[in-house]
Amino acid sequence: MSTSHTPQEKTKSVEEIRSLVHEYRAIGIASLQKVRAPQLQELRKKLRESAHFRVVKNTIVKRAINECKDKPKLEEIGKDLSGSNVFLFTNLNPFRLALLLEKSKVKTTARAGDIAAHDVFVPAGNTGLPPGPIISQLGAVGLPTRIEAGSVWVSRDTMVAKEGESIPARLATVLSKLGIDSVEIGLTIKTAYESGLVIPGERLQPDLEGVKRSIEEAHAYAFNLSLNTAYPVPENISLLIQTVHHEAYGLALAADIYSSETIAGLIRKAHMETLSLLSKCKSFSSAS
Secondary structure: OOOOOOHHHHHHHHHHHHHHHHHOOEEEEEEOOOOOHHHHHHHHHHOOOOEEEEOOOHHHHHHHHHOOOOOOOHHHHHOOOOOOEEEEEEOOOHHHHHHHHHHOOEEEOOOOOOEOOOOEEEOOEEOOOOOOHHHHHHHHOOOOEEEEOOEEEEOOOEEEEOOOOEOOHHHHHHHHHHOOOOEEEOOOEEEEEEOOEEEEHHHHOOOHHHHHHHHHHHHHHHHHHHHHOOOOOOOOHHHHHHHHHHHHHHHHHHOOOOOOOOHHHHHHHHHHHHHHHHHHHHHHHHHO
């Protein structure tokens, strides 16, 4: 954290932030709430080629961005600055930066008040813990137990927290003793700025699976349209040729056009027509 106190030090910090604003094309702001110092250091190392991290007072950043008059709408990102933040300066697209941060999150044991990253299950089996106070602690969070071979066992798979729920202190203690990771720790972009565009954090978290499905559906529609309109492209040319060949072959048979490709089909057609005619003649004779 910044420890600047003197006016000279504050002025120097403002100048450094202003310099970073001009050096990089985009800025991301992420909350430091519930981010642990060791993990922040790990993120710095992991993303050092992608982003420059600065943890500095919000007032310093506000002063710096207000002095960057050549950056349209930059001052908007300073209007709602609150809490402890880390400022990320990068040449990456903000969406790419947000995705990298999301992938950099790690699962860890919960502390009281942390939010469950997924439905949290305690599996049935041996906890490896000896009988004692742990029995009442497990029971207090809804875990059925039994004693077997000198250890405490959980009798059945049990869900103890749903995704998005706050994890109370009692449950956090139990999960820690059982070594169950139930939360994700990392940085999430609250706001980003690039080339005069201020992007709220929620818009930087696309539904990747949804986007993938949409692209697949659009591709299928476009492919079918190209076939129906006989619009040749490398992706459909083989199927178009097969379709044209099939239609031409059917037309040749219907028109009784003789060729090496149609002769076998024409003979089969004549044979079927002959059988049909014979069948009708027999029916007529029987009726007479």
